Amino acid sequence: MTSGPVQVTGRVLSLKRAGAYHHLTLVAEGVAERTHPGQFVALAVGDRNSPMLLRRAFSIYRARPSGAYGGSVEVVFAVHGAGTAWLSQLRQHDEVDVVGPLGHPFALPKQPVSCVLVGGGYGSAPLFGLADRLKERGCAVHMVLGAATGDRLFGALEAKRSARSVTVTTDDGSVGIEGLVTDPLPDLLGRTGSEVIYACGPMAMLRAVSAVSAEYGVWSQCAVEESMACGIGVCMTCVLPVVGDDGILRLTRSCVEGPVFGGDRVLWDAVGTVPEGTWGAPAGAGH
Amino acid sequence: MSVPGPVLPSEVDLTTSLAGVSLPNPVLTASGCAAAGRELDQFFDVADLGAVVTKSIMLDPRSGRPTPRMAETPSGMLNSIGLQGPGIDGFLASDLPWLLRRRARPVVSIAGSTLGEYAELARRLGNTPGVTAVEVNISCPNLENRGLVFACDRHQAARVISAVRRDTPRGVPVLAKLSPDVTNIVDIAESVVDAGADGLVMINTLLGISIDPETMRPVLGGVTGGLSGPAIRPVAVRCVWQVHQAMPDVPIVGVGGIRTGADALEFMLAGASAVQVGTVIFNDPSAPTRVLEELRVELAARSFKAAREAVGFAHRGDVPR
Ligand SMILES: Cc1cc2nc3c(=O)[nH]c(=O)nc-3n(C[C@H](O)[C@H](O)[C@H](O)COP(=O)(O)O)c2cc1C
Ligand code: FES
Numbered sequence: 184m185t186s187g188p189v190q191v192t193g194r195v196l197s198l199k200r201a202g203a204y205h206h207l208t209l210v211a212e213g214v215a216e217r218t219h220p221g222q223f224v225a226l227a228v229g230d231r232n233s234p235m236l237l238r239r240a241f242s243i244y245r246a247r248p249s250g251a252y253g254g255s256v257e258v259v260f261a262v263h264g265a266g267t268a269w270l271s272q273l274r275q276h277d278e279v280d281v282v283g284p285l286g287h288p289f290a291l292p293k294q295p296v297s298c299v300l301v302g303g304g305y306g307s308a309p310l311f312g313l314a315d316r317l318k319e320r321g322c323a324v325h326m327v328l329g330a331a332t333g334d335r336l337f338g339a340l341e342a343k344r345s346a347r348s349v350t351v352t353t354d355d356g357s358v359g360i361e362g363l364v365t366d367p368l369p370d371l372l373g374r375t376g377s378e379v380i381y382a383c384g385p386m387a388m389l390r391a392v393s394a395v396s397a398e399y400g401v402w403s404q405c406a407v408e409e410s411m412a413c414g415i416g417v418c419m420t421c422v423l424p425v426v427g428d429d430g431i432l433r434l435t436r437s438c439v440e441g442p443v444f445g446g447d448r449v450l451w452d453a454v455g456t457v458p459e460g461t462w463g464a465p466a467g468a469g470h
Numbered sequence: 471m472s473v474p475g476p477v478l479p480s481e482v483d484l485t486t487s488l489a490g491v492s493l494p495n496p497v498l499t500a501s502g503c504a505a506a507g508r509e510l511d512q513f514f515d516v517a518d519l520g521a522v523v524t525k526s527i528m529l530d531p532r533s534g535r536p537t538p539r540m541a542e543t544p545s546g547m548l549n550s551i552g553l554q555g556p557g558i559d560g561f562l563a564s565d566l567p568w569l570l571r572r573r574a575r576p577v578v579s580i581a582g583s584t585l586g587e588y589a590e591l592a593r594r595l596g597n598t599p600g601v602t603a604v605e606v607n608i609s610c611p612n613l614e615n616r617g618l619v620f621a622c623d624r625h626q627a628a629r630v631i632s633a634v635r636r637d638t639p640r641g642v643p644v645l646a647k648l649s650p651d652v653t654n655i656v657d658i659a660e661s662v663v664d665a666g667a668d669g670l671v672m673i674n675t676l677l678g679i680s681i682d683p684e685t686m687r688p689v690l691g692g693v694t695g696g697l698s699g700p701a702i703r704p705v706a707v708r709c710v711w712q713v714h715q716a717m718p719d720v721p722i723v724g725v726g727g728i729r730t731g732a733d734a735l736e737f738m739l740a741g742a743s744a745v746q747v748g749t750v751i752f753n754d755p756s757a758p759t760r761v762l763e764e765l766r767v768e769l770a771a772r773s774f775k776a777a778r779e780a781v782g783f784a785h786r787g788d789v790p791r
Contacts, residue, residue, distance in 0.1 A: 187512045188512060188513075190513055190754075190755055190756055227753055227754065232729075233753075234544050234545040234700075235542060236542065236545065236546065236547060236699050236700075236749060236750065236752060236753040237540070237542050237547060237752055237753070238752065238753065266542075280754070282755060409537075410538065410540070412540050412547065412549075412752045413751070413752035413755070415509050415510075415512070415513075415755055416505060416509040417503060417504055417505045417509050417510065417751060417752070417755075418502075418503065418540070418549070418551075418752055419502075419505075419525075419534065419539065419551045419554050420537070420538075420539040420540040420549065420551065421537075422534070422537060422539070422554070423537075433533070434533050434534055434554060439509070454537070455536055455537050455538070455691060456536050457533050457534075457535070457536050461533045462531055462533060463530065463531035463532040463533035463534070463554070463555075463557070464533040465533070
């Protein structure tokens with residue numbers, strides 16, 4: 184499906200504030216044309232001698248294969264630590280080492296069914312490219328965007344242009360409905376007759392969305408935001424308990440087998456443990 | 471001894487001998503930082519490396535430890551993977567054939583929880599053609615000896631190496647990978663060489679703990695983890711230096727924090743005849759071949775016509791060049 188990642192020196196085209204977040208556009212040759220919605224890029228932070236060795240993974244918000252400056256990719260991030268703080272200080276034309284696109288994209292329905300796209304915080308970023316693809320296939324797209332507070336919503340305006348309906352929730356009720364993204368879901372699923380939920384956001388949100396999709400018998404595709412050291416499948420730090428096609432439970436790399444998983448395949452409650460029955464468990468120590 | 475004079479990078483002879491096996495160049499991947507080569511092959515041709523060292527393989531499939539499995543530290547990281555892997559059967563069925571098809575030179579790293587497991591792994595590998603060398607990861611707790619790490623006890627370390635050597639075909643070198651978390655690395659090195667190790671790989675990670683000031687709890691699911699990356703390079707260079715000084719004829723593979731060709735050269739000057747690139751791969755997936763090209767330039771800049779001339783050079787006092 185994809186033709187594999189590339190490693191390129193990207194250049195900052197723009198870096199803008201978007202509420203509580205930063206919206207970074209990088210000119211990065213060869214990345215955009217390979218990108219499918221749900222995939223991510225892994226960015227090196229700092230210069231060649233950077234004391235921060237681990238890449239930072241960001242789901243791709245927009246990928247434009249051609250433009251005045253060449254192909255570009257866009258990501259949205261919050262400042263969490265020193266790495267994202269460094270990214271937030273970039274200036275136009277600065278260089279950033281980009282590896283991407285990485286991971287498995289969202290699977291698309293074969294039929295023109297209605298879909299609900301759920302984004303938590305900046306987790307909504309990959310949903311806009313996805314909405315475009317779904318609409319090309321004749322799918323009706325409904326969006327639910329949620330965040331703790333209004334300034335932590337991302338893309339609510341764009342969602343209005345992109346989706347047939349938009350529902351916004353905030354924990355504090357400052358914008359939209361007070362509550363969680365999952366609160367309006369049952370009603371929305373019923374009203375729209377949707378057969379698929381796509382979701383991206385924090386682990387707790389994905390767990391809740393998967394529970395709703397199981398209860399209402401709809402298919403779900405969840406993009407996880409697990410921390411990753413390499414993003415390319417060599418370090419084994421990014422694993423989640425996932426049931427494979429063969430029915431076997433494994434600690435599965437979210438960077439290569441994910442970041443998109445069927446919501447029914449992930450043992451959300453067991454994240455951070457080695458659940459009984461995991462292939463190869465129990466583990467002793469050793470490094 | 472090379473004669474000073476201009477040497478072009480393209481003229482430098484990079485071939486190296488690893489305990490009797492010749493390699494086209496001295497740059498390898500480090501175990502656990504390159505899986506079994508397949509993912510990195512998207513970024514460079516894995517056959518261009520001196521060898522690909524696989525993630526340590528155990529006898530049985532292994533889930534590894536719970537997450538979080540990593541913590542970033544200054545110029546380094548802690549990892550607590552717990553040797554997740556498919557077990558020897560899965561490895562022999564899929565990973566090794568792939569490496570051989572790609573014409574890469576596989577150095578297979580093995581790890582066990584008991585002496586018997588190491589011996590069994592050696593037997594299984596001994597019957598498999600195409601293995602360039604066996605690297606023995608002895609930084610594992612010995613379940614038959616109160617969980618004490620093999621690498622930290624000269625007798626236990628030696629028993630593992632002699633068991634593996636016994637069941638490994640003569641032409642296939644057995645490399646002992648040593649832990650720096652010991653009082654006297656030379657003592658352990660001498661012990662495993664006496665037990666039949668054809669070469670030494672130094673160093674594995676250093677044990678560390680990272681505590682999250684927010685949660686005020688250890689960051690890693692496994693509490694302790696292995697420290698790696700440029701932060702540990704001086705420790706690794708010291709280990710190579712000491713052991714080369716004590717046993718100048720024993721081949722050493724240097725590993726620990728190599729990020730550039732100059733870093734690789736540092737290890738060679740200390741006494742390593744080959745090097746491995748580990749953690750830095752996470753930062754730069756092209757690092758192994760980049761380091762190789764940079765090493766070529768560094769050697770030429772110092773008028774080394776052959777990589778082997780640099781091995782142990784730093785020990786030679788004030789010999790003029
Ligand atoms: C994520 C990770 C996994 C590792 N897994 C193994 C392993 O399976 N076997 C082994 O012998 N060493 C393993 N190591 C240690 C490395 O091979 C190497 O000895 C050490 O990290 C120092 O080199 P570096 O600083 O270049 O990474 C691992 C290191 C890391 C960072
Ligand atoms: S992030 Fe390294 S294996 Fe997934």
